[in-house]
Amino acid sequence: MIAASIPDYRELARKRLPRFLFEYIDGGSYAEVTLRRNIADLENVALRQRVLRDMSRLDLSTELFGQKLALPVALAPIGLAGMNARRGECQAVRAAETAGIPFTLSTVSACSMAEVARAASRPFWFQLYMIRDRGFIRELLQEAVERKCSTLVFTVDMPVPGSRYRDYHSGLAGAPGLRGAMRRAMQGALKPDWAWDVGVMGRPHALGNVAHKLQGKTGIEDFFAWMRQNFDNSIAWKDLDFIRSEWTGPLVIKGLLDPEDAREAAALGADGIVVSNHGGRQLDGVLSTARALPPIAEAVGDRLTVLADGGVRSGLDVLRMLALGAKGVLLGRAWAFALAARGQAGVEHMLRLIEAEMRVAMTLTGVASIAEIDRSILAQR
Ligand SMILES: Cc1cc2nc3c(=O)[nH]c(=O)nc-3n(C[C@H](O)[C@H](O)[C@H](O)COP(=O)(O)O)c2cc1C
Numbered sequence: 001m002i003a004a005s006i007p008d009y010r011e012l013a014r015k016r017l018p019r020f021l022f023e024y025i026d027g028g029s030y031a032e033v034t035l036r037r038n039i040a041d042l043e044n045v046a047l048r049q050r051v052l053r054d055m056s057r058l059d060l061s062t063e064l065f066g067q068k069l070a071l072p073v074a075l076a077p078i079g080l081a082g083m084n085a086r087r088g089e090c091q092a093v094r095a096a097e098t099a100g101i102p103f104t105l106s107t108v109s110a111c112s113m114a115e116v117a118r119a120a121s122r123p124f125w126f127q128l129y130m131i132r133d134r135g136f137i138r139e140l141l142q143e144a145v146e147r148k149c150s151t152l153v154f155t156v157d158m159p160v161p162g163s164r165y166r167d168y169h170s171g172l173a174g175a176p177g178l179r180g181a182m183r184r185a186m187q188g189a190l191k192p193d194w195a196w197d198v199g200v201m202g203r204p205h206a207l208g209n210v211a212h213k214l215q216g217k218t219g220i221e222d223f224f225a226w227m228r229q230n231f232d233n234s235i236a237w238k239d240l241d242f243i244r245s246e247w248t249g250p251l252v253i254k255g256l257l258d259p260e261d262a263r264e265a266a267a268l269g270a271d272g273i274v275v276s277n278h279g280g281r282q283l284d285g286v287l288s289t290a291r292a293l294p295p296i297a298e299a300v301g302d303r304l305t306v307l308a309d310g311g312v313r314s315g316l317d318v319l320r321m322l323a324l325g326a327k328g329v330l331l332g333r334a335w336a337f338a339l340a341a342r343g344q345a346g347v348e349h350m351l352r353l354i355e356a357e358m359r360v361a362m363t364l365t366g367v368a369s370i371a372e373i374d375r376s377i378l379a380q381r
Helices: 006-016 019-026 033-043 088-099 113-119 134-146 165-170 177-189 192-200 220-230 237-246 259-267 289-300 315-323 333-365
Strands: 062-064 067-069 073-075 125-129 152-155 251-256 272-275 305-309 328-331
Touching: 006 019, 006 333, 019 165, 019 177, 019 333, 033 289, 033 315, 073 088, 073 333, 088 113, 088 333, 113 134, 125 134, 134 237, 152 237, 177 192, 177 220, 237 251, 251 259, 259 272, 259 289, 272 289, 289 305, 289 315, 315 328, 315 333, 328 333
Parallel strands: 073 328, 125 152, 152 251, 251 272, 272 305, 305 328
Antiparallel strands: 062 067
16 A cells, blocks of 8 residues: 555554554543544634745754754654554654654653664654652653753653453553563464564564663563553642753653643743643543643743644644644654554655645645744634
């Protein structure tokens, strides 16, 4: 299949990945109400068509946290992305560089910060989860400084993991020991291209940044057990002072859905926030990001940089998020699917599609630069 869109990449990823990995990316929590809302609410935002406005010169570039970007997008942190293609995070960081946008490395990536730094030629962003062991957090932050990460994305919507039914059905969760390992191995054997690329050639299969804390355990259930034990549900706003004192660069708080929380983030001096519900993977039933974003942008948009993610499946969706008040958009599943389907080349192509779709959308809504995009390009305001 020739991929013409992000949904096409989703189909290609479904064909190439073992079931447990595809469902891990594609799924949401509980009944997946929020996952569906993210996509539906965003695509239902109607654009206002304008014509005959000389759109021969478009500028899609922007600046986020002092960094010039070719497009107003960044690759969101995706845990275990390195299992979707051989040394996946290294391929993705190179694709982001080719496109002139930032890549965000997850705390729970397959490739370590050191490995990604070797693959990269420019600074990338690092995403941090709140882990109980503050000494370990300090280590991670010091390493992020050493590796010249340019922005810290601190994710706050995962004090406990949401239950994802699909992971139980696929054998990724709830099937410990040999039984689970056999199920996953059988699913891998049915996908020989993946089995060779990642299963054989993509080793080691560990969590690069966390491996030394797992004391030699490398099973996927060891990883989930570590997450359950180490993610900190006692975290409160005051703990951000600790992060602030360890990290002097731009700080972006990811996972806000409420204007009151956004005001707290602004009061604490965060440089940015990401309006996000973790791609519908945490508290099911919460608002879609397309609906949560406008009041948040209204409340704090003049005090910090508001980014958003969730349900973005085209360049048109990027434009919609910007019109709803975001200054930049994070792509989540879009890049995970493209990476799974075609590695670095897939992510590069997906980003070219986003750019081409944005050009069409900007031309036909009559906006020549990113700064001009606001609610005036929406049909219902
Ligand atoms: C497979 C998968 C793994 C993710 N892992 C992380 C992670 O490690 N850290 C994090 O902050 N967010 C993580 N997220 C959430 C994304 O960063 C982002 O918020 C979400 O994917 C946006 O929604 P979208 O996929 O609909 O674009 C993950 C999302 C997916 C789909």
